[in-house]
Amino acid sequence: MEKLDRAPTATGPETSFTGEVLMDAIRGPRGESRAAMNHVHFTPGSRTHWHWHPVGQTLYGTDGIGVVVTRTGEVLTLEPGRTIWIPPREEHWHGALSASPMSHIAVQEADENDETVIWLEPVSDAEFARATNAVGA
Template sequence: MIKRSLCLAVLLLPIGTAHAQKGANGMTIERKADMKTVDGGTENFTGKATITGQFQREAPSRVTGAIVRFEPAARTAWHTHPAGQTLIVTEGVGWTQIAGGPKLEFHAGDVLWCPAEHKHWHGATPHGAMTHVAIQESVDGSNVTWMEKVSDEDYLAPLGKE
């Protein structure tokens, strides 16, 4: 049985910590001004998406994440995460859909969870941008499996009910 759920994705690229500051207590702070921003790439996104502050924690942690901004009408391709994903929406309104389920809407301030291996997509609405913090774990060195692009028909389908 597949539960109805929301989730979002992030494409992790090579990650650097050159500008991170490590305090005497071992806490690390990466300053916003020092974070790199990269394009999401046309292989895994439709429209303009940018990825900022990508991180991957050292073992034994498996946590990875980033801040992802979707311009109006931008969206991911269909994809899955091996250990699920948490998304914290910081700006705007977005849409998401799990394969075979209804298209759902989420808003700034919402926190979403997507269980492991659920094929889904997500992105901004056609009318405004959306930004989220995506946090997921890697399993065997991978945090996402990308698939085919989302059709305009799926993207523009009517909203469903939770």
């Protein structure tokens, strides 16, 4: 058993996020465990860019209400206590609604190349509006 050091809160990079996003790293892949975990905090209207995970991703809502959106246009709400599973290689994005902050714990595994996420292009304002309008936000 080992007590891990707490990492300082980091700002989500502009290459992966739109708006102000703060990230608390819980842990990265370590030894034989390939799991990486972060507690991610989105200000109202902030969001990830489009991306996918080689081994999939689990999101667990902790605060506020947000959305998780796939390339096919499926929109799910993410609220405290809700878990959403995104299968391997499914392109998606997630973020807070325009009027509410949102936080979630993100869990993903590294693949054989130590990759946990592949980042793509930013989510457009029109894509964001379409998703949030779909949930009545």
